[in-house]
Amino acid sequence: MYLDILKRDLKRKKTMNTILLIFMILSVMFVSSSVNTTMSVMSATDKFLDVSEAKDYFVATIGTKTGEDAQDKLEALDCVSSIKSEHIFYLNENSVKYNGKAAETHSTGILNSVDDVSIKIYDADKNELTEVNEGEIYAKNSFLETNDIPIGAKIEITVGGYTGKFTVKGTFLDVLFGSEMMGTPRFVISPSDFDKIAQKNADNIFESYKGIIMNIETDDLSKVENTVSGFDDVAFTGSREIIKLTYIMDMITAGVFLIISICLIIISLVLLKFTIGFTISEEYREIGVMKAIGIKSGKIRSLYMVKYIAMAIVGAVIGFFCGIPFGNMMVDQSSKNIITGESTGIFVNLLCALIVVLVIAFFCRLSTGKVKKFTPVDAIRSGESGKRYKKKGFIKLAKSPAKPVFFMAVNDILSGFRHYVVMTITFIIGILMITTILSTMSTLQSPKLLAWFSMADCDVTLEDKASSEKYTNPDGQKLRLDDLEEMEKTLAENGIQAECFAESLMKLSIQNGDKKAVSLTFMGSGTTTDQYAYIEGTAPENTDEVAISYVIADKLGVKIGDKVTIKTGGENEEFIVTALLQCMNNMGEGIRLNEKLDMDFSKVLGFFSYQIKFTDNPSASELNDRYEKIKELYPDYEFRTAGEYVDYSIGGIAGSMSDTKNFILMIVMVINILVVVLMEKSFLAKERGEIALMKAIGFKNKSIIAWQTIRVAILMAAAVIIAVLLTDPVSQLAIGGIFKTMGAKYIIFDINILESYVIYPLIVFAVTILAVFVSALGIRSISSQEVNNIE
């Protein structure tokens, strides 16, 4: 008999059962794929380092001889168990040409022979790259994207006395230099081509083009770091942890996917709970009848349990199979620069499917629990449990000036908000997912971030690729100041009132007692130290004063007022710490020297772009004219606005996040459409009688459709407002941590109000409301005679 009841139930309540089944399928699909993505993302960088056989510490030296000496010294340490080294050539900013023009390399490039790389590298298909044919070259993906170089194109490489052309064969994944933040582009060629270049550069005058990278395995990192801090001509050092941190920007994208995954799991479970509760409440009348004819509560409960668990199993099987491709898509999207390792496998999907079935059984048990408490009459009264004096309406149509349709929509929500909570939560989560990524993207492109990259505020930057050659000499600072003065004069002659300044970058050793660190050091040309942002203290106004980042301060155990020793040039000098700063260069390690300090600029590692700050507050239209004029005046320099410069400095991550943003927008819209369509169908089933009554007393279809649509529109509008209010705290919580890891103690999210709070929410709003409207068209099939279905 029970089987008969079930069969008839499945046939008769086709719509609600189908809705429930779809939600079950979606839940299994979302939960299994999201758990899979979460697991892959959480362990991604560790896995990438492991599969690349990256050891504990990396050192890159300038010059082969220096490198070999350094290797000998390191090998002599007890704590070092192995060193794998590779020979490299350094490529300066004019070394790589495409179509006759110098390609954008961000910073010094590295050229390797494929058989000599000290770590394992992988091709785009994530297979180990062990062979490259003669005349062919593999490059970093972001290098090709930045320069619009297609696979198969020819690029020209110049190293010292050698110039040759190579065909771009493909891209490769490189744990050491592959992150978006690591500006250094690495190129890999065949051993025979590498030998040819080596022969052409055999002479000692080409020594500065050569170098050695060491992949060091050690059990005492600090001992190795201390030894390395004594080496000269070190271009790069980095522990495994530092390399992991260089993937922080890639992890922003991955982190966003982590948030999506968690959101999808929450949405799935909330939806399930609602739908099971809703469908069981639809059964109350029948439960009452069964109780009335003497069927025991336990039997009735088991009947529904069997039905829902059977549906859950069917949903789990379908959801399991749909979850595999969906999960793979999420993992693939989460990072393009990382090998996320083997998928956590079908076992996880199976386990998730099983868990969802158990959760459904639990929800079902909870929801059917009321069966026991109800008398047959309570159940027939649709579970009102005898409390007949429950106030429903908080507002009165009689006293409201609103149109009836709008009033009813508002009144429904106020009278039974519980029914709409799921929809509202889903909308809030969806909008938050979008606004969070938008606020992250706009922050990553915000000129306000210049301060946290150790730069003074400016409007425009001009990159001179030849600056490193021009100013890297003892009189570099004077030359640079002369050029900046000349630039100010030229701009003034062209009607542009502006200050010009620039930043120079060194790597200096800083010491407090026996605590040492090698830190990036900044010194301005044409600026004063009060133009920079400090989080505590006052700007170093004198040449024996210094500001240090709080990361360095923590490392050395110093505070404002303490003295530190800095090795400027060949000598150790004492400086007083006057301020603490935060900087996101080199994971928060930074020192700012006074610009009047007499420094030997031959020790300078690099130069930031020229910076131009307009002094007369030009209007937006005038700004555009000025941009054009500056481009015209300096055609050989790379022009960037301050925002573009920030984005460029971070490795264009905001641009690559654009794909993620579109993917999320698509997911949010699909989820919203699914939720509103399925819920609207549930509402239409429940409100069939009321709709019929409204039709009977003369309401037109369009009014009823408007009632249904406005109801969701109000919820959606409320969700947008709540999401907008939550965007900043959620961004701080979800993404702020990543900036903290980079060295920023606090970050103010620079939110583009129009885009984040208006345009994108409006897109989601419009799509969602359109979906409700289309679903609500279903009321046209309800006849006024169905008024008899009213409860």
Place this chain on the structure above:
Amino acid sequence: MKKILEVTDLCKTYIINKRQNNVLRNVSFSVDEGEMVAVMGPSGSGKSTLLYTVSGMDRMTAGDVEFFGKNISKLKANELAELRLDEMGFIFQQMYMLKNLSVLDNIILPARQSKANTLSSKEKFEYGKELMRKLGIIEIADNDINEVSGGQLQRACICRSMINKPKMIFADEPTGALNRSSSNEVMDELCSINKEGTAIMLVTHDAKVAARCSRVLYIVDGNIKGEYNNTESDTRKRERALNNWLLEMGW
């Protein structure tokens, strides 16, 4: 007397499982201004279908229904909705109301929705209260619909049907769910409304209810088998005479 509803050769056919079911077969009758007509007949004879079809709630298969000169078979869905809203009132056996609205809000809802009703919102509110006062249910105006008795609710439904001052009220077993005392009260109200000039057509199984109407149509298998005009003024005599006629009809 002016004819306000004229039904000619009305047919209604349902197709259920590919089988044709002729519920109404060439039904013709008319209702005059101020008349109160009852429709009686055995279960499944087509009484409710007749009521719903002539009131425009359901589409007819063939025939013509003219309501105040308008052929409702030719009206579009929106025009029919306007007609029901502005010129007709409906009362159902179950006291159907929107559960999220208070009793008074349910009553004034059609008035607020109507464009033809030119009263201000405040006037509509006052008129709703006036109707409730008249039907003796003003004390439940702000109550939720699950807080009042069946009799009170049915009188509220009558108020709702009256709110736009309709030309005719259609009632499907308006006392079917009520006890005798409530049933009498509801019929007193309907008779009073009728006396004020509103035509009423009601479906009923109750001979006592039908006896209060001026005319009774007896329908069997989709056809009007007989028509009875209540001419007696004494209530008991009216009931007895109607019962005798119903017996003749095979009731």
